[in-house]
Amino acid sequence: MDKLTIGQTISQYYQILPPLEADILISETIKKSREFILTHPQFCLSDAQSRRLQKLAQQRLEGEPIAYLIKKQEFYGLTFYVNKRVLIPRPETEILVERALEFALPQKMLTVVDVGTGSGCIIITLAHLLQKQKKIDFKKWELIGLDISTAALKVARRNARAHQLDKYINFKQGNLLKPLKKLPQHMLITANLPYLTPQQFRQSPSIQSEPKLALVGGKDGLKYYRQLLQELSRLKYTSLKWAAFLEIDPSQKNTIIALVKKYCPNSELSFYADLSGYCRVIKIVNVTKTATLRSQ
Template sequence: MAVARPAQLTIRNIITAFSEYLSGKAVDSPRLSADLLAMHVLAISRLDLITEPHRQVSEAHWQAIADLVERRGNGEPVAYLLGSREFYGRDFAVSPATLIPRPETEHIIEEVVRRFSGKGRFIFADLGTGTGCIATTIAAELPDAMGIAVDLSADALAVATANARTHGVADRLLFLNGDFTSPLFRHTSLDCIATNPPYVSEAEYAELSHEVRDYEPRTALVPGETGLEHAALLIRNAQDWLRPDGIFIMEMGYTQAGPNLSCFGDAQGIWHGEKIIRDLAGLDRMVFAIRSRN
């Protein structure tokens, strides 16, 4: 079913029509989706949307927005339709080759900035970089940071590289097409590992919204049956890659704190300061540890 065309094409009328259409579909935030797609096509701000409800919209603009709204109605994420998503105050290009950045991942940035701000030059790795939002943001927030961003997908790395150029930090980042579960780095060569690896179990994946299952790359979400497969390998590799006092911070599923903390405990004497960082919803979201000196 196509979107019903209003008799008069004004901003208010088309937003109402698009919101009503999306409300009848199984999509998240129908009104917000309508607003964002209209703003994108019309090249206007949210303030314009509110203060100029009677502004006329051309037939061409109506059709362009309607085409996007119908795709949204089928479940395609708004970020892919717009080609971008905001992360830590910056816009990042996204594509179907990349996971869409989530607000929860910003806690990684906060912790790294808190640990390294004003401390001078340091080298970090972002493993499973996707859009490059972690690597680019760390480099943008900390001018002394030098980073290596790793991803198995060449298409994702192309997006990440473009994002680093957009935000003026490409000269301090190296983009590496590789498998972060393999021995990529020299012994004690890194000061920080900041990573959002795949951590969704097969059972959890089956229950995800179809907007995620049908559009976002499965390999960026699911590492294996339990969802813990990559985490265990990363923690094991990190104890070799990190320098003494180097930090490890990794996003995880909210039920995975116990198994991930036990990985640090199994490596007796190698780690200290292990902790869980919760997201704004109060859910366990990051695991953190410091490489010991011995």
């Protein structure tokens, strides 16, 4: 059989896949950039490459996300390794990173704790940007990524290594804030915990390949945020100052407000919308007068 050129391959796969997806799979298969494949129509694929491409296209047609097929996803301009044990980083989460960075930049020192770190995209991006924009002294700043899933933490560590930030980020396994042995003085919490209801999960065909553990947050989707807020409420008799940035489903805004009022009444709330204008990120700043509380 004659070997297929890129030009022939493109015309074949453009018939069954959206052109961008076909380009991504071809460029991944032959390990060349998209620009290369669009400008070298005469370049021949080996038989092994043609077979691999056929397999990837088949998996894509069966609904497998592109990111899992090519094992990577762009997030905030950085490339993250992903596999089926982690959520594929989403553009909405970039809003959380942007706002958390805005909060972190003016601070002299801070402990940043990313709860439910998954691929590590939030904490690694923050570390990267803090290093680049503020040249932070990693001896004073502590960066921690927490996850209940050991498999996810393996991915997060791999990504931290790839971005040369593994020396500065400590990844720990456990439930929510439990792995933190000692509490820092100033803590910034970022969390994109599972927040879908079982019904929302069932009704979204595009997310069926992603880990349910990363997506579903109990009956009302708020099981983990409720627990996290309870844990934070127990910190009120310490001298701790904290702020938290949480990614939520827009429909959960009012319930989250009620939960924050219940568990963390001495806090200020702000909300940030995603690109579609829906409330996606909530900022909670603890304004407890710690000195008074400690003397109570």
